Amino acid sequence: MTNGTLQTRRLGQGLEVGSIGLGCMGMNWAYGATAADRGEAIATIHHALDRGVTLLDTADSYGPHTNEELVREAIKDRRDQVVLATKFGIVAQLERYQASAPRRLTDGPNMQKHPAKGLYGGSASTISISTISTASIPIRRLKRQ
Amino acid sequence: MKELVEAGKVRHIGLSEARPDTIRRAHAVHPITAVQSEYSPWSRDPEDGVLQTLRELGIGLVAYSPLGRGFLSGAIKSVDELAPDDYRRTSPWFMGDNFRRNLELVAVFEEIARRKGATPAQLALAWVMVQGENIVPIPGTRRRARLDENLGAAGVDLTPGDIEEIARALPRAVGDRYGEIGMRTLNG
Numbered sequence: 001m002t003n004g005t006l007q008t009r010r011l012g013q014g015l016e017v018g019s020i021g022l023g024c025m026g027m028n029w030a031y032g033a034t035a036a037d038r039g040e041a042i043a044t045i046h047h048a049l050d051r052g053v054t055l056l057d058t059a060d061s062y063g064p065h066t067n068e069e070l071v072r073e074a075i076k077d078r079r080d081q082v083v084l085a086t087k088f089g090i091v092a093q094l095e096r097y098q099a100s101a102p103r104r105l106t107d108g109p110n111m112q113k114h115p116a117k118g119l120y121g122g123s124a125s126t127i128s129i130s131t132i133s134t135a136s137i138p139i140r141r142l143k144r145q
Numbered sequence: 146m147k148e149l150v151e152a153g154k155v156r157h158i159g160l161s162e163a164r165p166d167t168i169r170r171a172h173a174v175h176p177i178t179a180v181q182s183e184y185s186p187w188s189r190d191p192e193d194g195v196l197q198t199l200r201e202l203g204i205g206l207v208a209y210s211p212l213g214r215g216f217l218s219g220a221i222k223s224v225d226e227l228a229p230d231d232y233r234r235t236s237p238w239f240m241g242d243n244f245r246r247n248l249e250l251v252a253v254f255e256e257i258a259r260r261k262g263a264t265p266a267q268l269a270l271a272w273v274m275v276q277g278e279n280i281v282p283i284p285g286t287r288r289r290a291r292l293d294e295n296l297g298a299a300g301v302d303l304t305p306g307d308i309e310e311i312a313r314a315l316p317r318a319v320g321d322r323y324g325e326i327g328m329r330t331l332n333g
Binding site: 048051055 | 156161176178204205215233279280281282284285287288291292295296298299
């Protein structure tokens with residue numbers, strides 16, 4: 001099974017994805033990666049797409065921001081092959097959980113800012129609220145800003 | 146989030162670590178495509194209502210940490226192997242006596258995998274995938290060789306007997322999934 005492509009599975013009412021996805025968080029955050037790992041990490045994403053993986057998972061909070069940027073670099077020429085899932089509303093910084101009362105995701109500026117701005121644009125924080133809820137938005141063929 | 150779909154910013158909506166009534170409320174506002182929650186042979190919280198809700202509503206489960214943060218792959222034998230800034234050093238599964246006890250569980254899991262002719266990572270992924278056609282695991286790796294190993298799980302067929310054996314032999318991981326603050330982010 002080192003060759004051949006994956007079968008697909010359906011999420012919800014019609015999102016077809018390769019039956020195994022690829023979690024990208026650890027490629028440059030949380031799991032001990034160093035700058036020296038970047039080349040192989042991007043090669044791994046390319047190899048995954050070659051093998052029939054289509055679902056790539058990232059989040060604004062991973063890095064923060066830098067994980068989305070790594071994924072952007074990897075898929076910039078292969079965007080149509082990718083079902084890209086990202087998330088917002090997760091605030092990674094410990095002190096933010098402690099400093100702020102939980103709020104609803106729809107409160108404040110969070111919803112007015114593009115949740116995946118880091119993918120195709122500015123490096124400014126897109127997340128400015130704390131919450132005990134989390135939410136994710138699988139994004140496909142995100143329009144460039 | 147519905148407005149983001151209508152504006153063409155996103156194609157599908159998901160939730161992460163949401164509880165059943167939250168999923169139902171969100172699904173009533175706009176169809177939810179997937180819920181992403183932790184699910185692996187030794188971390189099975191979605192079985193407490195979430196999976197049933199997803200099946201009923203036709204929603205997918207994106208299973209994160211299907212390899213138990215890498216632990217179930219058998220690749221981690223000592224916390225000292227982890228980088229100083231590796232987040233797992235702060236995870237209850239990896240701390241103190243919990244680590245030693247979880248390592249014993251991994252050894253049990255590795256033995257089952259060996260008898261199946263699979264790697265432990267492949268066994269973990271095959272286990273997740275056989276729990277439902279609406280489940281897609283997202284194992285992480287930054288190495289092509291590990292990716293190939295993970296995709297090999299698609300060729301591992303588990304019998305009902307295999308599932309029973311894993312259920313008998315492998316209890317839940319020792320320790321909470323996250324530290325105290327992280328645990329408060331679950332089931333929102």
